[in-house]
Amino acid sequence: xxxxxxxxxxxxxxxxxxxxxxxxxxxxxxxxxxxxxxxxxxxxxxxxxxxxxxxxxxxxxxxxxxxxxxxxxxxxxxxxxxxxxxxxxxxxxxxxxxxxxxxxxxxxxxxxxxxxxxxxxxxxxxxxxxxxxxxxxxxxxxxxxxxxxxxxxxxxxxxxxxxxxxxxxxxxxxxxxxxxxxxxxxxxxxxxxxxxxxxxxxxxxxxxxxxxxxxxxxxxxxxxxxxxxxxxxxxxxxxxxxxxxxxxxxxxxxxxxxxxxxxxxxxxxxxxxxxxxxxxxxxx
Amino acid sequence: xxxxxxxxxxxxxxxxxxxxxxxxxxxxxxxxxxxxxxxxxxxxxxxxxxxxxxxxxxxxxxxxxxxxxxxxxxxxxxxxxxxxxxxxxxxxxxxxxxxxxxxxxxxxxxxxxxxxxxxxxxxxxxxxxxxxxxxxxxxxxxxxxxxxxxxxxxxxxxxxxxxxxxxxxxxxxxxxxxxxxxxxxxxxxxxxxxxxxxxxxxxxxxxxxxxxxxxxxxxxxxxxxxxxxxxxxxxxxxxxxxxxxxxxxxxxxxxxxxxxxxxxxxxxxxxxxxxxxxxxxxxxxxxxxxxxxxxxxxxxxxxxxxxxxxxxxxxxxxxxxxxxxxxxxxxxxxxxxxxxxxxxxxxxxxxxxxxxxxxxxxxxxxxxxxxxxxxxxxxxxxxxxxxxxxxxxxxxxxxxxxxx
Numbered sequence: 001x002x003x004x005x006x007x008x009x010x011x012x013x014x015x016x017x018x019x020x021x022x023x024x025x026x027x028x029x030x031x032x033x034x035x036x037x038x039x040x041x042x043x044x045x046x047x048x049x050x051x052x053x054x055x056x057x058x059x060x061x062x063x064x065x066x067x068x069x070x071x072x073x074x075x076x077x078x079x080x081x082x083x084x085x086x087x088x089x090x091x092x093x094x095x096x097x098x099x100x101x102x103x104x105x106x107x108x109x110x111x112x113x114x115x116x117x118x119x120x121x122x123x124x125x126x127x128x129x130x131x132x133x134x135x136x137x138x139x140x141x142x143x144x145x146x147x148x149x150x151x152x153x154x155x156x157x158x159x160x161x162x163x164x165x166x167x168x169x170x171x172x173x174x175x176x177x178x179x180x181x182x183x184x185x186x187x188x189x190x191x192x193x194x195x196x197x198x199x200x201x202x203x204x205x206x207x208x209x210x211x212x213x214x215x216x217x218x219x220x221x222x223x224x225x226x227x228x229x230x231x232x233x234x235x236x237x238x239x240x241x242x243x244x245x246x247x248x249x250x251x252x253x254x255x256x257x258x259x260x261x262x263x264x265x266x267x268x269x270x271x272x273x274x275x276x277x278x279x280x281x282x283x284x
Numbered sequence: 285x286x287x288x289x290x291x292x293x294x295x296x297x298x299x300x301x302x303x304x305x306x307x308x309x310x311x312x313x314x315x316x317x318x319x320x321x322x323x324x325x326x327x328x329x330x331x332x333x334x335x336x337x338x339x340x341x342x343x344x345x346x347x348x349x350x351x352x353x354x355x356x357x358x359x360x361x362x363x364x365x366x367x368x369x370x371x372x373x374x375x376x377x378x379x380x381x382x383x384x385x386x387x388x389x390x391x392x393x394x395x396x397x398x399x400x401x402x403x404x405x406x407x408x409x410x411x412x413x414x415x416x417x418x419x420x421x422x423x424x425x426x427x428x429x430x431x432x433x434x435x436x437x438x439x440x441x442x443x444x445x446x447x448x449x450x451x452x453x454x455x456x457x458x459x460x461x462x463x464x465x466x467x468x469x470x471x472x473x474x475x476x477x478x479x480x481x482x483x484x485x486x487x488x489x490x491x492x493x494x495x496x497x498x499x500x501x502x503x504x505x506x507x508x509x510x511x512x513x514x515x516x517x518x519x520x521x522x523x524x525x526x527x528x529x530x531x532x533x534x535x536x537x538x539x540x541x542x543x544x545x546x547x548x549x550x551x552x553x554x555x556x557x558x559x560x561x562x563x564x565x566x567x568x569x570x571x572x573x574x575x576x577x578x579x580x581x582x583x584x585x586x587x588x589x590x591x592x593x594x595x596x597x598x599x600x601x602x603x604x605x606x607x608x609x610x611x612x613x614x615x616x617x618x619x620x621x622x623x624x625x626x627x628x629x630x631x632x633x634x635x636x637x638x639x640x641x642x643x644x645x646x647x648x649x650x651x652x653x654x655x656x657x658x659x660x661x662x663x664x665x666x667x668x669x670x671x672x673x674x675x676x677x678x679x680x681x682x683x684x685x686x687x688x
Contacts, residue, residue, distance in 0.1 A: 021509070083308075
């Protein structure tokens with residue numbers, strides 16, 4: 001009998017734990033949405049901060065984050081996809097692949113502040129880019145590389161081998177097979193990786209602290225060697241070292257909400273694409 | 285026609301070469317990170333202890349030849365007041381900073397471009413036996429009555445085992461990383477103490493108890509938790525958890541090690557849950573069924589069969605959780621209060637390695653000792669996480685070998 005009682009107790013606890021995790025997420029989301037929704041409107045999204053960042057909007061931060069996303073992905077996406085093509089299609093299962101995979105995992109586990117240090121040392125100081133969109137984008141790009149490589153590899157692995165052998169049988173070369181058969185089939189999954197990296201890049205603060213982010217700029221950046229404001233850094237500034245912390249709280253809630261919405265959209269899109277893909281798989 | 289074909293062939297070859305080169309990109313990045321971090325960081329041990337551009341002088345009658353940066357700091361903080369305590373004669377220490385010269389002489393006595401300043405400084409130092417003067421190099425007096433204290437380079441022992449982190453201390457900044465390392469470990473380990481039981485519970489729930497529909501609901505929730513930017517966690521911690529901790533525990537400030545670890549626990553949950561769940565789901569069906577067929581309850585099967593089987597996967601989950609916690613910067617910086625002292629209680633403010641880098645690098649001039657010390661902190665962090673990641677790899681490989 002006590003066996004049963006133990007089981008009931010243990011399983012009830014685990015169920016409560018499960019509920020607790022759900023509660024934590026909805027607690028955080030609910031709190032930010034509830035407080036942020038009062039501030040976020042069209043004007044908030046399209047105007048500059050005013051009165052020492054206690055009113056106005058967050059337009060330059062949104063634009064800055066947008067630039068950083070574009071900049072980092074222009075650089076990291078092709079590189080990551082090509083790297084995954086190499087490991088999955090060319091390198092076979094040799095020690096090189098194993099080594100590369102370990103390195104990719106290691107790169108993924110390096111803390112983002114270390115990327116920030118590296119970016120500052122190499123891009124800002126050594127290559128003399130200064131605090132700029134370019135330096136920040138390159139740093140963020142390196143940070144998101146492992147994510148792109150991993151998702152692309154998964155995507156390529158999901159392409160049935162029959163497609164490849166079929167293509168070879170028709171006389172296609174390896175590269176033709178990759179271009180015409182493998183990549184189009186894997187495309188939706190690869191895009192999932194791209195979307196997830198957008199989420200990652202838009203939320204990172206530590207790597208851009210010393211490579212790109214500015215406390216406040218009265219103008220939009222005009223070139224890739226300009227500093228930018230960025231959403232996550234703006235939230236940090238508003239929350240901890242604005243001119244008047246209490247007065248800038250509403251602005252902080254609004255910024256946090258915008259960040260959360262980006263993450264929500266990214267996750268929804270990714271799981272939508274994934275779901276669609278699984279359906280396709282079942283059909284074939 | 286054939287020309288185009290040849291051209292195409294060349295392009296194809298180039299593309300394939302590009303694939304090969306890209307394959308090495310992560311390895312090259314890691315190599316570059318190692319190179320640049322250590323290059324900047326290691327320079328610290330070739331940097332003199334005394335602040336750049338300054339030197340410390342004493343009267344030539346003084347028997348003391350050199351002082352450690354800790355002793356220098358204590359002298360200039362008036363904690364040591366007699367030369368006897370640092371191996372000299374029984375003589376009161378008289379501290380002299382460059383600004384003090386203006387109390388003894390009027391501005392006009394130094395000449396137009398301060399060219400007479402070194403001479404005046406010389407007079408002051410040679411008159412006073414117990415003086416210790418902290419002066420800019422360009423005004424350094426040169427005479428047999430004045431002796432320059434030898435300045436050693438910062439050494440590794442003081443850095444790694446030093447108990448004080450005071451980068452702005454004059455004349456010699458103190459870079460002892462012990463409080464930061466201990467702060468990081470304290471916050472991370474406490475976070476793990478909270479997150480591991482919770483995360484494993486949820487993993488068991490997901491892999492053994494939840495139906496397909498519940499799983500479908502929970503998975504995106506966990507992914508979302510992982511996707512929320514750390515600065516948002518920090519902000520949430522700052523406006524919700526910090527005041528809550530302060531009120532319920534009746535302490536003067538809510539920004540404590542404890543608060544930081546609560547936030548970190550939430551942040552490392554997704555990693556722990558998904559890695560542990562994967563490991564548990566990998567338990568072969570036959571093992572579960574054999575256990576159930578022997579009359580074991582489902583719970584007995586979980587803790588006698590599944591958990592032991594998934595042991596290495598679960599350890600990997602814990603290790604990766606630590607990795608996530610140790611490197612977290614923004615959230616921790618926003619809620620732990622950032623006092624760089626060796627933690628004595630979990631309800632006091634602490635400062636972690638990443639938070640120190642983030643908070644101070646902006647103010648440290650490039651190439652300065654402070655800058656180098658922060659890069660060396662980055663190296664420590666890098667080495668920590670590399671060890672963690674490699675051991676996680678190693679542990680989960682064990683699991684994989686068992687499964688095949």
